[in-house]
Amino acid sequence: MQAEKTVDHIVKWLKDYAVNAKVNGFVVGISGGIDSAVTSTLCALTGLDVLCVEMPILQAPSHVSRAVEHIKQLKDRFKNVRDARVDLTPVFEEFKTEVTLEGQEATVAMALANTRARLRMTTLYYYAGLQKLLVAGTGNKVEDFGVGFYTKYGDGGVDLSPIADLLKSEVYELASVLQVPNSIMEAAPSDGLFGDARSDEDQIGASYPELEWAMAMDDAGKTADDFTGRERDVFAIYKRFNTSNKHKMDPIPICVIPNNLK
Template sequence: MQTEKVVDHIVNWLKDYATNAGVNGFVVGISGGIDSAVTSTLCAKTGLNILCVEMPIHQAQSHVTRAQEHIAQLKTKYENVSDTHTNLTPVFEAFKTEVFSDGDQATIDMALANTRARLRMTTLYYYAGLYNLLVAGTGNKVEDFGVGFYTKYGDGGVDLSPIADLLKSQVYNIGEFIQVPESIMKAQPSDGLFGDARSDEDQIGASYPELEWAMTMDDKGKSLNDFEGREAEVFKIYKRFNNSNKHKMVPIPICEIPNELMINS
């Protein structure tokens, strides 16, 4: 990958899109992870207004510290960057008192994890409306089009996706090039939706390099029978997530009414 040219391409694409849309810039949710760090930096490079939003919900302290370090660095380098801190923990706790919990604990925990992401999406769109900004998504290619590892209408609810055509390894390459803080570069990827330090690999069962390999094999038309051992295990994990999350990767299905039914009999 020609990293510098890719960075320039994304920055120009972002600037052109925002200019044509008649908006002032972008709002980005900052999690303390590599994807939001790279996305917010690319947005900052446009010279347009950038609002970085921290939205902790019982967040692990390590995530908070990394997010704050990144925002501080970004504001030092770019005058067009501002930030705000919106503590959503009380909102989340209030929500939990108004809904009933029915089912096993794992199902409840997952539903609440997705609720966290959707509360954050609502917050980002609030600020987007307030300041005439676009919500910039932070999903990468493996998450968005491989395993679907994001929340529908949560972190998947965005106006545009500047890094969604980049594999996770390529996001790290850009992160190194644009000098994302070392603490973020070395941190284990985590969605931070459970209030602890569990990583994406803990949840998925495979690392991003493994998932990138599986995605490549799948694109080449390979099947589970082509592999054995750990490769077979990883490919099976990839296909399971890809199949179960397919509904996130395709347009919302529309029930099309046949023309003959639209004519009065």
């Protein structure tokens, strides 16, 4: 990939979109991960207003420290970058007192994890509406169109997606060009939705390089029968996530009413 030219292309696309939409710039949720770091830097390069929002909810300390480090270096480099910190932990804890937490432990944990993401989405749109900004998504191609590893109407609720056509490996290529801090470059990718340091690979069962391979094999029309050993396992993992998360990737189903009933 031609990283420098890709950066220029995305930055121009972002700026043109914002100008045409007659907004002031972008708001980005900063998690301490590679995707939000790259997205926020690309937004900063447009020269438009960029608001970086950190939204901890019982967050792992390593995630918080990386987010703080990234925001600081971004503000040092770009005068158009501002930041806000919104501790959503009290909101999250209050939410839990108002809903039933009955059910299987794993099911409740997942529902609460998705609630965290949706609280953050709500916060980003609050600032977007207040300051006339667009919510910039941070999902990459493998997450958004491969395994659907994001929360519907959470981190998936955005106005535009500048890196959604980039594989995770390509996001890292851009990160090198964009001077993303080494602490973020070297950290294991994590969605940070469970209050601990578990990685994406821990949850999915496969690494991003493996998932990129599986995505390419699926696009080429391969099936699980074409592989053995670890490759067969990884392909099966990819297909399981891809199939079960289709509802996130496809348009919302609409019940079309026949003309004779109208």
